[in-house]
Amino acid sequence: MTETFRQKGTLPPGFLVPVRDGETDEFFVNLGPQHPATHGALRLVVRLDGETVREVVPHMGYIHRGIEYQAERCSALQSILFSDRFDYLTAHMNNHCVCMAIERALGIGVPERGEYVRVIVDELTRVSSHLIFLGSFGTDLGGTTCFLYAFKMREAITQVFDELCGARLTMNFYRPGGSSADVPESFEGSVRNAVKTVREGMKEWNDFLTGNVIFQERTRGVGILSAERAIALGCSGPVLRGSGVEFDVRRKNPYGIYDRFDFDVPVGSVGDVWDRYMVRVEEIEQSLRIVEQALASFPAGPWRSKERVSWRLPEGSWYAEAETAKGTLGVFLEGTGKSDRPWRIKVRSPSFSNLMALDEMCRGGKVADVVACLGSIDPVIPEVDR
Amino acid sequence: MGLMESVPKVLDPIPGGKRLSDAVEYVVNWARSRSIWPLTFGTSCCAIEMMAASMARYDISRFGSEVFRASPRQADLFIVAGTIVDKMAEPLVRLYEQIPGPKWVIAMGSCTVSGGPFYYDNYSVVKGVDRLIPVDVFVPGCPPRPEALLKGLVELQELIRKSHPLRSPEHGRLAADAPVEDRWTKAKQAWEELERIKDEQMAEARAKFAAEHPDYRPPKPARKEKPAFPETPRAARPAPGLPFDEVVAAVRGRFPGLALFGAAPSEAEPDRVPAFEVPCDALAETALWLKEGPLAMDYPVFLTAVDRLDRFELVVRAMNSSTAQQVELRVPVEKRFAEGAAYDPAAKNQKYDAVAPSLCGVWPGMGWHERETWDLMGIRFEGNPDLRRIFLKDDFPGHPLRKDFDMPERVVPRPA
Numbered sequence: 001m002t003e004t005f006r007q008k009g010t011l012p013p014g015f016l017v018p019v020r021d022g023e024t025d026e027f028f029v030n031l032g033p034q035h036p037a038t039h040g041a042l043r044l045v046v047r048l049d050g051e052t053v054r055e056v057v058p059h060m061g062y063i064h065r066g067i068e069y070q071a072e073r074c075s076a077l078q079s080i081l082f083s084d085r086f087d088y089l090t091a092h093m094n095n096h097c098v099c100m101a102i103e104r105a106l107g108i109g110v111p112e113r114g115e116y117v118r119v120i121v122d123e124l125t126r127v128s129s130h131l132i133f134l135g136s137f138g139t140d141l142g143g144t145t146c147f148l149y150a151f152k153m154r155e156a157i158t159q160v161f162d163e164l165c166g167a168r169l170t171m172n173f174y175r176p177g178g179s180s181a182d183v184p185e186s187f188e189g190s191v192r193n194a195v196k197t198v199r200e201g202m203k204e205w206n207d208f209l210t211g212n213v214i215f216q217e218r219t220r221g222v223g224i225l226s227a228e229r230a231i232a233l234g235c236s237g238p239v240l241r242g243s244g245v246e247f248d249v250r251r252k253n254p255y256g257i258y259d260r261f262d263f264d265v266p267v268g269s270v271g272d273v274w275d276r277y278m279v280r281v282e283e284i285e286q287s288l289r290i291v292e293q294a295l296a297s298f299p300a301g302p303w304r305s306k307e308r309v310s311w312r313l314p315e316g317s318w319y320a321e322a323e324t325a326k327g328t329l330g331v332f333l334e335g336t337g338k339s340d341r342p343w344r345i346k347v348r349s350p351s352f353s354n355l356m357a358l359d360e361m362c363r364g365g366k367v368a369d370v371v372a373c374l375g376s377i378d379p380v381i382p383e384v385d386r
Numbered sequence: 387m388g389l390m391e392s393v394p395k396v397l398d399p400i401p402g403g404k405r406l407s408d409a410v411e412y413v414v415n416w417a418r419s420r421s422i423w424p425l426t427f428g429t430s431c432c433a434i435e436m437m438a439a440s441m442a443r444y445d446i447s448r449f450g451s452e453v454f455r456a457s458p459r460q461a462d463l464f465i466v467a468g469t470i471v472d473k474m475a476e477p478l479v480r481l482y483e484q485i486p487g488p489k490w491v492i493a494m495g496s497c498t499v500s501g502g503p504f505y506y507d508n509y510s511v512v513k514g515v516d517r518l519i520p521v522d523v524f525v526p527g528c529p530p531r532p533e534a535l536l537k538g539l540v541e542l543q544e545l546i547r548k549s550h551p552l553r554s555p556e557h558g559r560l561a562a563d564a565p566v567e568d569r570w571t572k573a574k575q576a577w578e579e580l581e582r583i584k585d586e587q588m589a590e591a592r593a594k595f596a597a598e599h600p601d602y603r604p605p606k607p608a609r610k611e612k613p614a615f616p617e618t619p620r621a622a623r624p625a626p627g628l629p630f631d632e633v634v635a636a637v638r639g640r641f642p643g644l645a646l647f648g649a650a651p652s653e654a655e656p657d658r659v660p661a662f663e664v665p666c667d668a669l670a671e672t673a674l675w676l677k678e679g680p681l682a683m684d685y686p687v688f689l690t691a692v693d694r695l696d697r698f699e700l701v702v703r704a705m706n707s708s709t710a711q712q713v714e715l716r717v718p719v720e721k722r723f724a725e726g727a728a729y730d731p732a733a734k735n736q737k738y739d740a741v742a743p744s745l746c747g748v749w750p751g752m753g754w755h756e757r758e759t760w761d762l763m764g765i766r767f768e769g770n771p772d773l774r775r776i777f778l779k780d781d782f783p784g785h786p787l788r789k790d791f792d793m794p795e796r797v798v799p800r801p802a
Contacts, residue, residue: 013774033477034427036456041429041474061777062474063429066510068762069786073507073800081503088431088529107654109618132434151441158438168438169431169529177618231707234686234751245707252710253626305618316648317692319659319703319714332701334692344787346701348688356754382430382469385777 014057015047026054029367033062039136039374040381044358048367056362056370058355064385068345075340076102076333077176077311083331084170086349087383089129092121092161093324095174100255100320101331102176105313113303114178115257120191120294121164121173123287127198128157129325130280130287133378137277138209140375141218146209153201156194163190178304188295195288202284210281219274223361223373226271233360234353237327238283239377242268242276249323261290273369273376280378311340326350326378347386351379390414394552411552418462418488419546420450422539425461425485429468432495432529436467439532449539458484463542464519465535469497471510473779475518482519488551492538493521496528500570503528506800509786509793510778514570625657627711633660633681637713640675641668647716659703661714666742669717673702673748676713682706683713686749689756691763693789696729697721698740698765704749717742719765734792735784744769762787 011019012028019026032043041062047055067086071079076098083094096118103110110118131154138146158168163184165173173179209215225235230243240247248265250258266282268275313335321330327350334344354377361373393410397403428436440446440454455461458481470478482491493515496502501513515521522545525538595602624630630651637660638644647661664672676683683704692699700717721729721738730736744767745752756767757776764785767773775782784791 014772016771033474034458034481036426040433040468061775061779062471062477063469064471064473064510064777065469065504066508066786069509070504070507072787085431085503088434103620104622104655104657107620109620111616111618147437148442151438151443155438155441155443168531169434177615231685232750234688234749247707247710249710254623302613302615304615306615317701328687330688332688332690344690344692346688346690352754352758353686353751356751 012045012057014045014059015055017047017055025050031370033059036139039379042379042381042384044370044374046362046367046370051366053362053365053367053370056359058358060355060381060385062385063382065382067386068347071345072342075311076105076313076335076342076345077340079342079345080174081170081172083347084172085382086347086386087324087326087329087351087380088169089132089380090125090324090326090329091169091171092125092173093322094329095171096122096256097320097322097324097329097331099174099176100322101318101333102311102313104318104320105316105333105335106176106308106311108177108308109305110178110256111302111305112299113301114305116294116298117179117183117303118174118256119258119261120291120298121161123290123294124157124160124191124194126287126325127284128154130284131157131198133280133325133375134205134209137375137378138215140371141215143209143215149201149205149208153198153205156197160187160190160194163187175304177307178302182303188298191291191295195291198284198288202281206281210278216274219272219277219372219376221270221272221274222365222369223273223376224271225357225361229360230271230357233356235327235357236350236353237323237325238276238279239327239354239357241266242279242376243271244268244275249321249328253321255320255322261293263287263290273372276376313337313340313342317344321348324350326380326383327354349383349386351377351381351383355379355384390551407552411550414551415547415549418551419543421453422449422451422463422490422542422546423453423455423461424451424463424465425458425481426454426456427465427467427481429470429474430497432467432497435529435532436465436494436535439535444532444536446536446539449536449543451539458482459486461485462489464489464491465494466491466498466515466519466521467494469495469502469504470512470515470518472512473510473777475512478515479518490522490542490546491515491519492523492525492535492542494525494535494538495530496526499524499526506798509797513798620654622655622657624651625659625712627706627709630658630660633711633713636679636681637662637676640679641672644672647714659712659714661716664715664717666717666719669700669702669715670743670745670748672715673704673745676704677748681711681713682708683711684749686745686751686755687712689745689752689759691719691759691765693763693787694718695731695789698763700742700759700765702745702752734790736790740765742767744773746770761785764788 026049029046033041043059045057067082071082080095080098083098084091131150135147135150162168163186165171225243227243227245230240244267246265246267251265263286266279268279315337317334319332321328329350330348332346333342336343362370394407397407440452446452493499498515501511504511505513523538523542525534527534645663647663651658683706685705685707687703687705689702698719700719702715705712719740719742721740723738742765756770759765760773761775761777
């Protein structure tokens with residue numbers, strides 16, 4: 001391979017760093033599309049100089065399902081169903097974002113109880129997604145037991161969702177104006193149980209992984225992303241906050257009733273893998289705080305506003321964004337005024353923009369750190385590809 | 387010739403040897419069905435439920451299948467968890483061929499069974515993984531619950547126990563050698579037969595009941611009261627950052643005459659973000675000023691395009707990362723037809739070119755968004771250093787999000 005590209009004078013597609021003169025011996029390593037560390041069907045081509053990474057080129061599209069094309073041929077309400085499937089770990093939040101775009105288009109409001117349900121369920125989804133991150137990140141770095149502990153905590157939250165809407169993963173629960181049904185009677189009890197389980201589990205977790213010296217050595221100072229580059233590349237969520245930028249849509253541009261709750265936005269200082277990990281660990285605690293506050297003032301009353309007879313979208317375009325566990329999710333919706341089908345739906349997915357920073361993080365590091373960097377971005381590949 | 391095939395050849399001629407080889411077969415099947423090692427393969431949602439099935443609550447190790455292998459060379463079972471798209475088809479078949487026989491396949495989830503929610507109006511999803519590799523057990527659901535996957539595994543164990551590895555070897559079974567069979571029609575016929583039997587039995591039971599209870603009248607169902615929901619107006623606060631008018635004044639101070647796009651904030655929608663209609667040749671300059679001027683729009687939110695039939699319209703959104711102030715740019719991009727050709731509303735797959743300046747130099751984060759827009763819309767961005775297709779295969783015909791895109795050989799339209 002080395003000889004071939006030297007002779008041809010061209011690099012494989014995607015590589016932009018020019019070939020260096022001298023005695024270096026560069027070669028290419030393929031990771032994926034089927035590789036346990038790539039979190040799904042992602043292919044990475046890593047350009048190595050010995051064991052040092054010179055450039056990483058991700059190849060996407062192995063799970064490109066054409067959701068935007070299909071959503072243009074369905075009504076805007078039906079696109080809530082597709083939103084479950086781009087980032088299945090944060091299905092409720094994706095539903096929320098699509099609903100907000102439709103609500104903005106049609107001027108629909110949400111009653112008090114509906115907003116509270118959304119906050120509680122969204123924050124539990126964030127915790128559940130971060131728990132999957134903790135499990136898979138620990139496994140990426142070689143600790144297979146991590147998954148078992150993380151899933152033990154996550155099952156308590158899945159139980160809440162199961163009682164809520166009968167689904168464990170692809171929820172399809174929210175509707176413009178509220179949700180498809182009221183919460184069951186067991187809701188508050190199960191949420192309290194989930195909060196308790198996660199709190200206790202995280203204590204154990206911090207003892208065995210966060211405080212682990214080997215784990216810290218493996219993550220500190222690895223994959224550094226500066227704040228300027230994180231902003232320039234459009235990173236969001238824990239990747240951006242790990243680099244020290246205090247940006248959270250819930251704080252900067254609060255949607256729903258997020259301005260009523262007291263929570264901190266954790267930020268990192270160095271921008272390495274460890275910071276991104278710690279931001280997520282801290283966010284779990286902050287989300288639990290929000291859930292507790294919301295439960296304390298959970299109002300009775302109607303859970304959704306009056307149902308529409310016609311869902312025809314007026315002419316114009318609307319953009320709504322929400323802070324999901326991965327970062328800023330945006331839904332751009334355009335209507336024609338003639339039908340309930342959107343003329344165009346574009347999803348600004350956080351993992352897509354975050355994955356752009358992978359090359360930046362990995363350059364100059366060792367090949368084993370590529371897995372740590374990718375894990376710390378926590379990409380969900382169907383959301384990258386859509 | 388494998389070891390298995392030689393067992394009956396040696397034993398069968400001996401008196402009573404057939405029973406001995408049957409016993410060998412029983413033991414082999416018993417051992418195989420209780421140590422099925424799956425391959426770690428998941429493309430999307432179903433993979434999470436597959437993981438959940440292997441965790442403490444559902445505990446797949448009760449069935450001897452907890453050893454998930456990362457390499458196909460050490461696996462027996464291929465659980466196809468998640469949607470398979472056109473680009474993934476080739477790696478999938480290669481993975482299947484790399485698994486040493488005997489091997490089994492479970493198609494997990496609606497997408498792998500038939501295309502599922504992505505069957506209609508979709509240009510990229512493979513409509514059922516059995517079009518690529520032979521499948522032993524189908525587990526429907528979107529996604530199936532872990533219990534369903536475990537049930538599929540138990541079904542597979544049953545299948546293995548009933549197989550005859552000594553007499554009909556399955557070693558080295560390849561996708562190309564497997565006979566093609568129309569499982570869907572067979573399943574449909576079997577289902578219709580079951581429905582017919584059920585209907586007959588029900589009719590019989592009804593007639594019997596009516597004969598035995600001639601005065602029976604069914605009770606009226608209690609009508610559930612439908613809750614009345616209030617009419618709630620949308621409550622929103624103004625968009626963060628500077629007020630709308632100040633942003634417009636600032637932009638017009640530098641670029642006088644720049645037209646506003648869309649409505650100004652109203653009572654129903656106070657959070658409208660200022661949008662400007664920028665000509666294509668002024669885009670680079672406007673973007674650079676937005677980033678480096680007083681508004682300091684340093685954060686690229688997204689870039690996309692809308693097909694307006696006779697032209698494209700780029701949508702560019704940028705943000706100030708400290709105040710969360712956003713600005714949107716709308717850029718008309720003309721469709722350039724070859725000499726003598728013009729836009730025809732009825733024609734499909736028209737040939738034209740569209741060019742826009744790249745914004746990579748201003749916001750590096752727009753790079754992949756431009757690649758996506760090129761891939762799906764077919765707008766070339768001059769100045770993007772790496773303008774390749776991002777999602778689709780390099781030889782994909784056309785750009786699917788153009789409104790004149792047509793691909794009847796792959797896209798099944800949803801019946802009205």
